[in-house]
Amino acid sequence: MIKGKGGKPNRLVFDFEKISQAAFARNISKPAVRAQVVNSTRIPATRPASGKKIIVLDPGHGGHDPGNLGGVKVNGISEKNVTISAARNIKRILEASGRYKVILTRDRDIFLKLRERSLIAHRNNADLFISIHADAFRSSSVRGATIYTLTEKASDKEAAMLAARENKADIIAGVDLIGETDIVQNILIELVKQETMNLSNRFASELAPELRKAIVVRKRSLRSAAFAVLKGIDVPSVLIEMGYLTNQKDAKLLMQKETHEKIGRAILRATDKYFQKNFAFN
């Protein structure tokens, strides 16, 4: 690039040099900076000029994947319907603050692969990804919300079982997750992932006490497991199980707009604290 002088525009100049075929082949086989592949798929224009932070809300399941049917016996409701109405109400609360732009991974009853969900967050340059779910358990007395973050090794057996269940969504459609992560081989991406995990944990620890003020939360409210939907490479991500559809009280509350709004306000307080502490609002 040559800077233009005397009011003339800048010039972009290429010099071509004759080399042997062998040397040419050697040069093009050099690995291009592969870590940049991830960033190149982003849409920079989606970052709002207002300085609003972008939050992607992911209502779990949908389409031919109903999620858990634990609530069907209790009140005829499947998880996919609870998650979408909760997500819509949470979106409204967050956007009313004027500080956030909220994108839903799905706003109707459609099936999305787990990988597609986190890619939506990546492509939109999201600051935070929150997956919304509702749990089920064989004992109907168990109730309360739990917040999950990503680790390779589950924090406990129950968390591991839950992750296995949630991850089944892709197997249902005959999609295998293996082979989709070859880019993750790159060491730079590993570093980004580590930073993303740190930020995910920071957000989760802001959210846990706020959620406890709003709704019934399980004693061990923060857990971790290998959730496929949380494997977005560069967007801090958490998964909220809002309660148990197999519990009568939880199932009833999770159908109510007021409960969604309480959860929304808890998320809002947590996001405000998280962004203030870790990033400056501009």
Ligand SMILES: [Zn+2]
């Ligand atoms: Zn779920």
